[in-house]
Amino acid sequence: MKIVFMGSPDFAVPTLEKLIDSHHDVVGVFSQPPRPAGRGMKEQKTPVHRVAEAYDIPVFTPKRINDSAFAELQALAPDLIVVAAYGLILRKRVLDLAPCLNIHPSALPRWRGAAPLNWTILAGDKNTEICIMHMEEALDTGPVYKRIPLELEDNETAGTLHNKAAQIGAEGILDVVNNWAEFEGTAETQSENGVTYASKIEKDDRLTDFTKPADDVLNHIRGLSPFPCATGKMDGVNYKFLMAEHAHGNAEGSMGAGSIIAANPAEGLVVACGKGAVRLSRLQKQGKAAMDDMTFLRGNNLPEGAAFENK
Template sequence: MTKSDSPLRIVYAGTPEFAVPALEALADSPHQLVAVYTQPDRPAGRGRQPRPSPVKQAALARDIPVHQPQRLDAEAREVLAGLAPDLMVVTAYGLILPRPVLDLPRLGCINIHASLLPRWRGAAPIQRAIEAGDPESGISIMQMDEGLDTGPVLARYPLALAADETGGSLHDRLAALGRAHIVDCVDALAAGRLTAEPQPEAGVSYARKLDKAEADIDWHRPAIEIERQVRAFDPWPVAQTQWRGKALRVHAAEALTESDSQASGRPGEIVAAGREGVLVATGSGLLQLNRVQLPGKKAVSGADFANRGVAAGECLGAPA
């Protein structure tokens, strides 16, 4: 057996749920997963008790050693070097890998990124792709360098976006895509069958981190843009507006074409409320509210919301 055919010693670095499927695929492969690196436990829930990351939970369930350094300083790098990894696989880890770490494994460090690079470098590629109305997304597996998702790409796996794609559904589909391809990609890299191609300068875009303040709906925007915002921000931070002074979370909505309704009104005005649900005027077109939620209540359909006394002529959003 040649060295390229031998099982690799792999260190996996990741933190959120998105990183779990690829971890499981590598753990089930012939390669040796010698350790998992993940973010330190963070306070969560009402009691603000420290909670392990999804990746830590998955690793412990498989008896894989877990390391949680606050930073990859000299001490942490010494521990990592002692693991003698051939390769480090990174998926949404949350810490920047300094040059000494990038150079430590024999085959370097590779990253599973949730976009078709160079489109949507950065923290929130899944949501920004939906928000922008992209027809496709996918994952890129790249050789890491010191830049922000700037390394040369080893492989791309595209995925068409569904018309009703949400941040949650695309998250799950891309995580599954990473699981499906990471082992084959690692095998091909070890055998020298992959060539890293530099990212083109054209088409670079940045997916800035989601901010809860972005959840507020601006009814002056076109209906199709608001629909994309609603889908992109489900399940977090969830698009919202105000109704009768209360926060109204919008979990699902649909932009209607002009032929769907002849009703019109000023931005934010409810133009119809009844058995077919609630229709709201926007800066261009109408938005049908399909699933909404009031504080302390369960999410309900637009028709059920209409039955709670919603009246045509009311306006959604903060008072002018």
């Protein structure tokens, strides 16, 4: 079959690579336009763009699917359009041109929206799914062809879940494409019950609230790691928290939430929560490189009793 692929970030790369390696013909790739990035703010092509170019596949980078972009898409005459984290809204005329299949990394209808991987962990979910769905105009409401269950590890982060979901989603959507004659027309309508939305992570969402129980604080830090990162502030200095774990043998005691209980080589950097305590095992001070807490403590003096701000 002739396939047009639409995707942009690293998440979409495994799907494109599997389609390229298949017997199908990837006739074109649509991706976000190059944008300034990095220290030099030079224009950078998306990961998908770079892969497509390496295989001499035509790449189209419209800022939106306007009349000229739609004409280019139409000229490719795809049998299927496969979408993975493209980042642009697809209007009805695109959806009507050919069946549009999408990878959504959540157990739909739970966590429709922009940041399902983050919110799955932020909410403390223990299980999720990777859904191969038929796209509609409404946000992530389309019927689902295939659901692939995924159990989260105890120390799962948004980063590790991202990598698993990208690979599982690539394999799942290739199965649907390879067996389209059997899957076409079989997608199941999503339930109207249990709908939740995974909104874009905003700056205020990143601030760590240590007044919450330790389990919630851990979910917060892991759910935002490695990007966009949970944050904290002490004495006007900003910190990013990249990894954390339960602080065994410590409790909040008489110290308030956010207070440092321990800051030493034996215990690491331990902070009191509303219930229990966490060890901030990897963090980054404003203007400095990220490092583990033991290395951090050798060069930074955070005395016991000092406290991170709470929401």
